[in-house]
Amino acid sequence: MVTDVIDVTAEFTIARQALWDVLLDPESYPRMFTGIGSCTRVEGTDGTVMWQVRAGSPATGVRDIELTLSVGRWYESFELRCSELGSYVAVRLRGDQDRTRLDITLFGVARIHPALDGRPDATATDWVKAGLRRTADVLSGTRSSVVVNAERSPLRRNAAVARSIAATGLVRADPFAMMRQVRTLQKWGFNLAGGYAASAVLTPDAPAVIDLGGGVRTFAEIDTRSSALAAAMHASGLRAGDAIGLLARNHVGMVETMVAAGKLGVDVALLNAGLSGRRIEEIVQRHRLAAVYVDGELEVLIRYLHASIPRVNTDGRPPVPERPTINDCIAAAPAEFPIATHPGRLIVLTSGTSGSPKGARRPHARGFATIAALLSRIPLRVEEIALIPAPLFHTWGLAALQLCTALRATVVLGDGFDAVACLGRIAEHRITTLFVVPTMVERLLDVPDEVRAQYDLSSLRFVISCGAPLSGATVLRFLEVFGDTLYNVYGSTEVSWASVATPDELRVAPTTAGRPPLGTRVAVLGPDLRPVPVGTVGHIFVANHMLFDGYVNSAPPEEADGMLDTGDLGYLDAGGQLFVEGRDDEMIISGGENVFPRPVEEALAHLPQVSEVAVVGVPDREFGQRLAAFVVRRDDAGLDSDMVRTYIRHRLSRFSVPRDVTFLPSLPRGETGKILKRVLVRPDATI
Template sequence: MPGLRTRVTDTFGAVRVMVRSGLVPFPRLDRGLASIRAAGTYGPFAGAVHAHAVAGLDAVAIVDELGQLTYADLDRRSNALVRAWAADGITAGSVVGAMCRNHRGLVLTMITASKLGAKLVLMNTGFAAPQLVDVAAREQVRTLVFDEEFAAVAAALPTDVLRYRSWGERAETVAHLDDLIDGRSTDPVPTPSAHGSFVLLTSGTTGTPKGAPRERTSPLASAQFLDRVPLRPGQTMVMAAPAFHGTGLSQLGLALALGQTVVLQRRFDPLRAVELTADNRADVLVVVPTMLQRIVDLGPDVLSRHDTTNLSVIFAAGSAISPDLCRRTTAAFGPVLHNLYGSTEVAVATVATPADLALAPGTAGRAPVTCHVALYDDAGTRVTEPEVVGRIFVASGLSFNGYTDGRDKERIDGLLSTVDVGHFDRNGLLFVDGRDDDMIVSGGENVYPLEVENLLAEHPDVADAAVIGVEDAEFGQRLRAFVVAAPESDRDAQALETFVKGHLARFKVPREVVFVDDLPRNATGKLVRGALRDLDLPGD
């Protein structure tokens, strides 16, 4: 755990970043302090919206398929929804679930839950009915807000769970949020004794998603993003990443705190994301890496038809970005890519700026202010030498205090495990080599799939790739590569094996290459390796 001197330094550094970014504007520090006080009363989302509305900020807060809502609109409509929910018995301490795509209904649900002092569990929109039922039972969800398209999944919940629709046609059996708002007073509501909180869910790539609570957030935590990413007041942000996940949620909260306009993309489509960026003269585009891959794959002929010259930040997080994708993104949009490395549990670990990625494509960058990253070996001894692989541990003001089921991640010296391994180069840049539990032992040698996957991504015949270990009588495990072929490629497995052999050690060469139409990924774009292991292939 950082000592007193480090904590003091972190605090002053965070304040300096907040002033520099305009979150605490100089010389109008009173407005920044009023926003911080509102966040302490209502929570970071509701507090920011309320503070801007009270200050008379004449700006559009969000844009979705139904049009625009200003900060004052959001504040007033959430006041009406607070009254409606309170009349239905939702009070401080209630647990509300939300299974919603990116639109005004989700944002209003976030603000309303916070003003009521309720706990909001953000459900993955990719959940099937059994997952929703399991998570709702574990988290004690008694109310669910959901989009019309998820009605069949929501129907699996017990009948005593209160339900509201947030998007789609109005139904007689389930009240729509708009029905609850219409006709109710929009006057300010009483402040809660304690503002609401969020429960984020892990990706669930290794089992049932776990709940990671976010109960109290220091106003200084925003500096972790603003230190290395030039988000500023008055910008326009296109939110393509799902807001139920940490990437989208954090950037949505920052955008509202800065008084930005957020354009919400309800369903991701790569061409539509580019169109929204161009049409809105957006400064910021928020994506997960698989979205970025699909955008860049549109190619220069398509991308050149849309004016994205106002774009100054592409913010990507959620999984690793290959060196090839870093270079292609820069070629397509210029030096605008900012790659954040973290996790649901630790939040922010490092951020790679365009300068970092130009120096070392694929790097995870450096720790921003108030974040601390260290490597440890299997015995718990600190790794300090460059180019030496160790387990990654992080201390961050946004790190969680344990899962909702009572379990926790490993901690050393007050730092939290990311379950990844990596190394620092001689410039102090972090590289993530892969998940500790993804390591393949082949012929007594350790192989991390990400290195092989990144190399395969460099080949012109490869659109996407994943590598797993499968049982082998001679080597213990052998490497099997799953490849999504690029359009009009030769699908030559031998050529790909030869390509890897020319760049990596022999024990890192896949002994099999299997061509597939696509790779199994969850709603946030993370690879589900277990689904690859479960595939029935000839000869297995």
């Protein structure tokens, strides 16, 4: 048992002043001491500074407390006290420029940190010393910011893949069924085509896609129709190695087109329905697309394309009678087509939030290891019922479809997203898994409690979000309202996945991006492309077997030791969890200080008057750069610019206070839900 008073002594070959400067900043504690999820500075109107700390573990529970910090003698002693619990930590430093001795007294520490409650004194002592060692490592420059999940251990990785796949129920005990499944995958590849074909062998009559606007398709029907469509594509002159454009919303025709092209060996460029016609024309020319398969309502976006580029309608609603549809093609298809040596690839456009979208070639899955990676962090099972409102032309929507296909899941697809309608679909179809982008998470929370209570949501076990950061306030509220269903995936078009945060991890640290899945390595590197100390901000690099195959007509991101630069800045904490600070091109230097927009966005998201917020850097004549905040107020909210600035001044540094505060009815977003910050800075920017 932990006693009320514990004394800890430690010595380091670190200058006393340097150690003092770090320890006197409690905001650094979550990075160095395990089990501390967050520590936020709050300044009262009377100037009193409080530190709001979130600590605990999934097993012991999480506790929110407030601490005050008082300095005894500068560079010699300070104290952290929790008046509510009657606990304190007293720290005394002795030493010089070469060596420092710390004498620390803990009183009632188990009341502050639930994970230490009921544990021996030695556990608390070891916990303190481990945190102090990490603090010393930061000051000495120890290069430790690398975390690996069996990425370089084939034996461990293969064993973990086997366990993960077995847990899903994917592999049947029937050896003949397994042989048919393997032969089918060998024929078509471990992709969408192979997934639907294999499922057609095992569960031919099971519903594969429920198209809310076009009926139900079984696995056998999608396999048969996609083969016929592939034959029709071949008859039209398409050959393996060619590329087509696919401009469509979420529906079964879009799925069948991707599967058919994959069977023929034709690449598919997934065109973003939120882009302008001019952007799409540039992409069609840059990728030399041989044809465009397009929804009827979206043909307006390609009206200026050269007339020689064939158009094929995908949704059965052609804008002109002479436009062929995929149903017409399937009905008139020849009996056979040549099976490609290499399946066609999918080309996904980057989001273009900071510039023009680039086409990224997605690699083919590497067997069961690909799905086992995400399943190692998200325990999905075979034959889930999944709703995918996230756009299929986006990396996350496509990844969701690929994962569901491999698991023989029934996928429910519909056009657009409405939060109340989404709740109705969950109840009607007994949805178990919901794939969303963060703006959808926020919209679900905006539904009034009395409306949400009308729907039976008991089937929902997984709400998996990806595509942009979730604010800590949104995470905690979602867990409170929907229970422990939320999983936060961090990744990109270029690196696929990097990390996954589980509900347990999010309860302790709501802003965490989680830990790397199986077969993934994450490192935080400095300018010299070497790891930085744990807790230190640097560039996030990722390695896994699903790194993209390169951009089309663009230089790839920077590479180091087999890892790709995500373009984000962040850090690894003491427990190996990743935290993302923001895009490297979003950080500004104001008055010589590095300032990130995301902490300001996080702070403002906690205000009940704020519905949405985005913070960007703008030029400043005096300080070089400054922050500007764009805020969407909730209905009837009393909030003005001075209140926003005062609130941030009491929580963050003075350089984080946005000099400009603009209130908008809504923030500009792309089709995937990402806020287009470049449009906020330049309203005339082309999407």
